[in-house]
Amino acid sequence: MFDSLKKKLQNIRTKFASNIEDAAGAEPEPQVAELPEGAETEEPVSTPAARPEAEAAEEPVHEGRESPTFFEKVKVLVREREVLLQEKDVEEPLFELEMVLLENDVALPVTDEIIARMRRDLVGRRRKIGASVDDLVVSTLRSALCGVLGEGLDLSRYIREHERPVKILFTGVNGTGKTTTVAKVGQYLQKNGFTVVIGAGDTFRAGAIEQIRTHADRLGIKTIQHQAGADPSAVLFDAVQYAKAHDIDVVLADTAGRFHNRANLMNQLEKIRRVMKPDLVVYVDEAVAGNDAVIRADEFNKAVGTDAVVLTKADMDPKGGAAISVAHTVGKPIIFLGTGQGYDDIMPFQPRAVVNELLGDEA
Numbered sequence: 001m002f003d004s005l006k007k008k009l010q011n012i013r014t015k016f017a018s019n020i021e022d023a024a025g026a027e028p029e030p031q032v033a034e035l036p037e038g039a040e041t042e043e044p045v046s047t048p049a050a051r052p053e054a055e056a057a058e059e060p061v062h063e064g065r066e067s068p069t070f071f072e073k074v075k076v077l078v079r080e081r082e083v084l085l086q087e088k089d090v091e092e093p094l095f096e097l098e099m100v101l102l103e104n105d106v107a108l109p110v111t112d113e114i115i116a117r118m119r120r121d122l123v124g125r126r127r128k129i130g131a132s133v134d135d136l137v138v139s140t141l142r143s144a145l146c147g148v149l150g151e152g153l154d155l156s157r158y159i160r161e162h163e164r165p166v167k168i169l170f171t172g173v174n175g176t177g178k179t180t181t182v183a184k185v186g187q188y189l190q191k192n193g194f195t196v197v198i199g200a201g202d203t204f205r206a207g208a209i210e211q212i213r214t215h216a217d218r219l220g221i222k223t224i225q226h227q228a229g230a231d232p233s234a235v236l237f238d239a240v241q242y243a244k245a246h247d248i249d250v251v252l253a254d255t256a257g258r259f260h261n262r263a264n265l266m267n268q269l270e271k272i273r274r275v276m277k278p279d280l281v282v283y284v285d286e287a288v289a290g291n292d293a294v295i296r297a298d299e300f301n302k303a304v305g306t307d308a309v310v311l312t313k314a315d316m317d318p319k320g321g322a323a324i325s326v327a328h329t330v331g332k333p334i335i336f337l338g339t340g341q342g343y344d345d346i347m348p349f350q351p352r353a354v355v356n357e358l359l360g361d362e363a
């Protein structure tokens with residue numbers, strides 16, 4: 001997943017690290033204060049200009065102790081290794097990062113936001129480098145990426161905190177993996193202890209009812225269906241009634257694929273919303289569509305409103321641009337990533353885990 005972006009980010013890390021090392025090398029070394037002859041009990045002090053007051057206050061005080069050992073002095077120096085970065089020190093790697101993000105389909109405003117966050121975190125601020133410059137780069141990059149990815153949405157928790165049945169309406173463009181996602185989410189919820197019914201609301205595409213029914217039967221989930229061509233609002237209304245009558249926790253509503261600019265289909269969706277009154281409208285699109293998916297999600301949200309997004313086919317997406325951009329652009333969380341064709345191939349979207357995957361690091 002996101003292999004191309006991952007590899008490029010690794011190169012950028014190295015670039016940032018080498019520029020920061022150069023900048024640190026150009027700074028005056030912190031000094032151990034000259035000790036007056038015979039004054040063995042003095043504290044080691046680093047160059048005062050290199051230390052903010054708050055940190056100076058954290059200096060260990062060896063109260064009632066003899067002079068610090070040589071090892072303690074060295075430890076203080078390593079801990080105090082700092083650098084004051086200027087724009088020129090990070091200009092080049094920031095530009096390269098910008099290019100990498102754009103080439104990997106990260107939307108322009110999101111790229112701008114990431115670069116601005118990196119610049120704000122690095123330039124003009126005295127930063128401790130400690131033992132590894134790479135740690136500084138990774139933590140800055142991590143916080144910039146987490147900043148644009150937002151919080152995510154824990155579906156199990158949402159269901160526990162809402163009145164049952166919780167009604168989830170899945171919408172989106174044709175062929176992006178909506179029906180498969182409904183089945184995957186059904187299994188995910190069952191595994192998390194919830195009961196589920198599926199409404200076969202795609203009455204438009206030939207074979208769609210049989211497709212969702214086959215998935216549901218395999219997973220032991222009840223399907224509510226009408227004839228092909230029936231009014232999807234009526235099907236989904238019946239699914240909600242069934243859930244109420246049988247104390248089912250969640251209704252998952254499949255719908256026909258549609259583009260936001262197809263007025264008749266969007267009116268139909270509006271009617272479904274009025275009749276079914278979903279708690280969550282989930283927009284499904286494919287990660288491989290990159291920026292197109294982000295634009296479509298945004299337009300869908302403006303047209304009918306969206307509460308959360310699922311990005312499918314993340315397993316086939318080397319770039320990761322849509323996954324990074326969509327939440328920030330639409331202002332709604334990604335709830336799941338689809339990671340394959342099997343029912344288990346679904347991953348709750350946890351921004352920190354995705355960033356760790358991208359940076360190839362543990363939290």
Ligand SMILES: Nc1nc2c(ncn2[C@@H]2O[C@H](COP(=O)(O)OP(=O)(O)OP(=O)(O)O)[C@@H](O)[C@H]2O)c(=O)[nH]1
Pocket residue numbers: 173174175176177178179180181202205208256257258312313314315316337338339340341345
């Ligand atoms: N690799 C991969 N394939 C997926 C994923 N999700 C769905 N697919 C495949 O994408 C194809 C289309 O999936 P569907 O679920 O039929 O798509 P749909 O959006 O319901 O299609 P319409 O009913 O035409 O709107 C199928 O072959 C799925 O197996 C995923 O996360 N990864």
